[in-house]
Amino acid sequence: xxxxxxxxxxxxxxxxxxxxxxxxxxxxxxxxxxxxxxxxxxxxxxxxxxxxxxxxxxxxxxxxxxxxxxxxxxxxxxxxxxxxxxxxxxxxxxxxxxxxxxxxxxxxxxxxxxxxxxxxxxxxxxxxxxxxxxxxxxxxxxxxxxxxxxxxxxxxxxxxxxxxxxxxxxxxxxxxxxxxxxxxxxxxxxxxxxxxxxxxxxxxxxxxxxxxxxxxxxxxxxxxxxxxxxxxxxxxxxxxxxxxxxxxxxxxxxxxxxxxxxxxxxxxxxxxxxxxxxxxxxxxxxxxxxxxxxxxxxxxxxxxxxxxxxxxxxxxxxxxxxxxxxxxxxxxxxxxxxxxxxxxxxxxxxxxxxxxxxxxxxxxxxxxxxxxxxxxxxxxxxxxxxxxxxxxxxxxxxxxxxxxxxxxxxxxxx
Amino acid sequence: xxxxxxxxxxxxxxxxxxxxxxxxxxxxxxxxxxxxxxxxxxxxxxxxxxxxxxxxxxxxxxxxxxxxxxxxxxxxxxxxxxxxxxxxxxxxxxxxxxxxxxxxxxxxxxxxxxxxxxxxxxxxxxxxxxxxxxxxxxxxxxxxxxxxxxxxxxxxxxxxxxxxxxxxxxxxxxxxxxxxxxxxxxxxxxxxxxxxxxxxxxxxxxxxxxxxxxxxxxxxxxxxxxxxxxxxxxxxxxxxxxxxxxx
Numbered sequence: 001x002x003x004x005x006x007x008x009x010x011x012x013x014x015x016x017x018x019x020x021x022x023x024x025x026x027x028x029x030x031x032x033x034x035x036x037x038x039x040x041x042x043x044x045x046x047x048x049x050x051x052x053x054x055x056x057x058x059x060x061x062x063x064x065x066x067x068x069x070x071x072x073x074x075x076x077x078x079x080x081x082x083x084x085x086x087x088x089x090x091x092x093x094x095x096x097x098x099x100x101x102x103x104x105x106x107x108x109x110x111x112x113x114x115x116x117x118x119x120x121x122x123x124x125x126x127x128x129x130x131x132x133x134x135x136x137x138x139x140x141x142x143x144x145x146x147x148x149x150x151x152x153x154x155x156x157x158x159x160x161x162x163x164x165x166x167x168x169x170x171x172x173x174x175x176x177x178x179x180x181x182x183x184x185x186x187x188x189x190x191x192x193x194x195x196x197x198x199x200x201x202x203x204x205x206x207x208x209x210x211x212x213x214x215x216x217x218x219x220x221x222x223x224x225x226x227x228x229x230x231x232x233x234x235x236x237x238x239x240x241x242x243x244x245x246x247x248x249x250x251x252x253x254x255x256x257x258x259x260x261x262x263x264x265x266x267x268x269x270x271x272x273x274x275x276x277x278x279x280x281x282x283x284x285x286x287x288x289x290x291x292x293x294x295x296x297x298x299x300x301x302x303x304x305x306x307x308x309x310x311x312x313x314x315x316x317x318x319x320x321x322x323x324x325x326x327x328x329x330x331x332x333x334x335x336x337x338x339x340x341x342x343x344x345x346x347x348x349x350x351x352x353x354x355x356x357x358x359x360x361x362x363x364x365x366x367x368x369x370x371x372x373x374x375x376x377x378x379x380x381x382x383x384x385x386x387x388x389x390x391x392x393x394x395x396x397x398x399x400x401x402x403x404x405x406x407x408x409x410x411x412x413x414x
Numbered sequence: 415x416x417x418x419x420x421x422x423x424x425x426x427x428x429x430x431x432x433x434x435x436x437x438x439x440x441x442x443x444x445x446x447x448x449x450x451x452x453x454x455x456x457x458x459x460x461x462x463x464x465x466x467x468x469x470x471x472x473x474x475x476x477x478x479x480x481x482x483x484x485x486x487x488x489x490x491x492x493x494x495x496x497x498x499x500x501x502x503x504x505x506x507x508x509x510x511x512x513x514x515x516x517x518x519x520x521x522x523x524x525x526x527x528x529x530x531x532x533x534x535x536x537x538x539x540x541x542x543x544x545x546x547x548x549x550x551x552x553x554x555x556x557x558x559x560x561x562x563x564x565x566x567x568x569x570x571x572x573x574x575x576x577x578x579x580x581x582x583x584x585x586x587x588x589x590x591x592x593x594x595x596x597x598x599x600x601x602x603x604x605x606x607x608x609x610x611x612x613x614x615x616x617x618x619x620x621x622x623x624x625x626x627x628x629x630x631x632x633x634x635x636x637x638x639x640x641x642x643x644x645x646x647x648x649x650x651x652x653x654x655x656x657x658x659x660x661x
Contacts, residue, residue: 003602004452043426043602046455047462057462071463 001040002062008151009119012039017404018121020149022089023064026096027289028378029406030144036404039149041091047071048152055157056114061091061150066273068157073265074219077157080106086270091150096375097142097335100269101191101211104326106158108337110141111328115154118147121402125151139398142332144374146408148400162217165191167263168210171255175204175304175322179341182324185210191268197247198320198345201311202304206322207254211268220264228276236283236348238317246318282348287317288378290361291336291344293325294370299341302368306343306361313357317346333391336373344376355379374407385411415467416441417495421474421532422502424452426601427551430621431499432460440466444489446474447502476502476528486535494543497628498536500529501551505603511565518565526569530576533591537580540589547590549628550577554595554636557645560661581633590631594624597641 002011012018018037041062048058055077057068066086068079083098092098094116099108106112115129118140126148128136140147170185172178178194185192189210196206272278279287294302303322310316321344325337347354362384365372371388372380386392396412404414418435420428423445435441443460447453453471460469475481489495506521533550540546555563556570577593584591598604600614607614620637627635636642651659 001600001602001605003605004455005449005602042600046459048455048458050462050465052465059462 001043002149003043004046004060007125008044008149009123009125012119012121012149012402013123014121014402017402019403019405020061020091020095020145022062022092023087025085025088025092027287027376028374029410030096030374030377031092032406033404034406041089041149044151055159057155057157058115058152059090059155060152061089061094063090064088065090065093068155069266072157073160073163076159076161078160078265080112080156080158081109082269083109084270085273086266087273090153090155091145094141094150094153095143095145097330097332097337098375099325099337101193101323103337104186104192104324105190107326107328108142108331108335110331110335112156112158113141113153114156116140116150117152118149119151120148120400122400129154136398138331138333139395140332142330142335143395143398144334144407145405146400146403146412147398148403160213161215162213163219163265164214164216165211165263165265165268166214167191167261167268169254169259169261170208170210171205171251172208173203173205175202175300175307178204178206178208178322179300179324181208186324186326188212192323194322195250196307196320196322196343197251198307198310198316199244199247200307202308204304204307204322205251207251209268211263214262216262226274226276229278229280232280233283236285236287237281238287238346238348240314243316243318250318282346285349285351287349288347288354288358289344289376290347290358291342291373291376292361292365292370293336293338293340293342293373294365294368295338295340296324298368298370299324302364302370303341303343305364309357309360309364310345313353313360315347315350315354315357317348319346320344333395334374334389336371336375338371340370342373344373374411377407380411382411382413415439416497417489417493418442418497418499419444419446419489419495419536421446421476421498421500421529423447423456423471424449425501425503425551426603426617427596427599427620427624428499428501429456429459430617431501431549431624432456433463434621434625435497436460436464436467440464440468442468442492443470444485445469445471446485447471448473448476476532477523479531482528482531482535486532486539489536490539490543494545495536495540496545497547497549498532498540499549499551500532502529503551503603505563506566508561508563508565521565522569522572524569525566526572529573533576533580537584537589537591541584541587544588546588547592547628547631548580549592549594549624551594551596551624552577554597554641554645556595558649558656562661590628592624592628592632592635594627594635594637595641595645596620596624596637597644599637 014037016036019033021038044060044062093109097110191211194208424447457469503525511518552573553570555567556574581591623637
């Protein structure tokens with residue numbers, strides 16, 4: 001565990017390659033380093049300074065996004081971008097350049113980072129920012145932790161009046177209906193995301209959720225304590241028997257319900273944080289997540305083709321998300337978001353069957369000129385990574401030779 | 415504003431207790447520690463969380479009775495204190511303590527005698543004001559001596575007996591004395607245990623247990639609560655069984 005008792009750069013020497021480890025919420029091997037050393041950042045959890053007038057927060061990299069939200073939302077400031085869980089660290093959010101449901105308005109997490117302090121294993125320390133050593137900045141944002149250990153960052157928070165959102169849920173019958181609905185929603189709503197019934201095949205019925213901030217400043221009485229999935233069932237609870245009825249039930253119950261609601265931000269942004277250890281429901285073999293983005297031109301066809309392949313395979317899960325990204329160019333050399341449409345699905349691990357499906361999905365993504373999200377990946381082929389990330393060659397010189405991860409060995413060879 | 419004194423404010427448990435207290439409203443805090451730059455980082459963090467709070471840091475000599483007395487007097491100079499948290503300590507290396515009596519001496523002094531002197535210095539003033547909560551961090555290690563860390567355990571056992579006596583003395587007053595016994599907690603002090611695969615409690619959870627136990631005025635708080643049960647069993651194991659355990 002890294003501590004502030006001695007300078008961090010002095011703690012980064014090891015016989016074997018090391019890797020910074022935040023909260024371990026990445027779904028794949030980006031935060032793993034078997035046979036190597038993990039430098040835990042959970043002890044680097046202090047705020048350093050907050051400017052109440054400008055909303056600029058300086059903090060250590062092990063601070064969790066939840067800590068930021070819980071301290072600053074009551075004071076009218078919020079993270080401009082946060083992913084589907086707030087149980088991640090600032091360092092992890094930068095290294096994976098995470099995005100949220102408002103990408104079309106606020107871009108990705110890195111777009112709001114104004115300064116990074118990076119500790120290197122050669123004992124040096126460097127500062128980078130959009131206008132200070134910008135190459136280092138663009139390599140480190142989305143850099144998968146490979147350019148050094150992020151020790152602190154400046155993040156620009158955004159003003160919010162209160163913790164509530166006005167949300168609407170709109171059912172759609174087909175993917176073809178999703179795209180015009182998403183475009184129209186993006187013009188008027190800060191947050192848009194769609195749940196999709198992956199058992200419904202090419203048609204792809206689903207529910208589009210969209211929301212804006214509300215000016216209500218009241219506060220719910222208490223935080224509801226999250227529940228915990230108590231045990232790992234012997235087999236995945238998400239399986240061929242449960243999936244179809246569950247998805248149908250979810251679709252129809254939300255279709256019938258009053259579509260407008262006043263929702264607390266944590267419930268809208270982080271629905272899964274209410275069930276800790278939820279991943280246990282996939283049983284001892286766990287699950288993979290497959291998240292792709294494809295350019296808009298190919299988006300509709302590629303999405304339909306992927307949904308067709310998934311429905312045909314009978315794989316898939318309850319968690320399937322479709323979202324259009326905004327037009328802004330990705331910030332980091334290896335940042336995932338790009339203009340287009342992203343599809344994310346969980347798949348219980350059923351061995352070769354699941355992998356065979358992934359290979360068919362890879363072909364669709366490659367054909368469409370898309371790419372996969374490293375933060376969610378544990379299996380993409382190296383060629384697909386190289387094809388999807390055109391700036392990989394520019395990135396490589398910024399790597400810290402003392403840092404390596406299971407993912408970097410798999411996708412970069414070292 | 416609540417007035418709070420924290421001794422050993424750079425300890426991860428103390429720092430998280432401070433965060434919990436500031437969640438409920440601003441406070442006037444005096445943070446005592448040995449490492450001034452780290453104390454200032456703790457104070458900056460708390461200030462960012464609670465801009466209306468007043469945070470004062472000071473370096474104290476934890477082994478000097480005069481210094482301890484002077485800090486208690488200074489804290490009470492500005493009026494009665496609501497909460498005193500005595501949280502400093504180190505986790506000594508047991509084999510080193512066996513080999514080197516000076517190491518044993520330091521470990522006993524910093525984990526046993528020093529917290530007791532701080533408690534004594536504040537207890538008199540609290541009794542006089544007939545107000546306040548005195549929280550002392552002991553340890554489950556003080557419940558029964560074990561070969562793997564009995565020097566530390568003995569120091570914490572001293573704290574336990576002392577707290578019992580103080581609770582007895584102040585039973586008729588409005589002063590609450592709370593003895594906290596954390597189980598192994600995930601902090602920089604125990605990083606080597608984590609590497610060895612020991613299951614450690616989250617420091618946030620331990621801090622919440624302490625803050626809520628102190629608010630209720632519990633005499634003894636095991637944090638997390640399950641350690642109350644575990645230690646009851648360990649205390650009552652017959653020696654014939656206990657001696658076979660490698661703990």
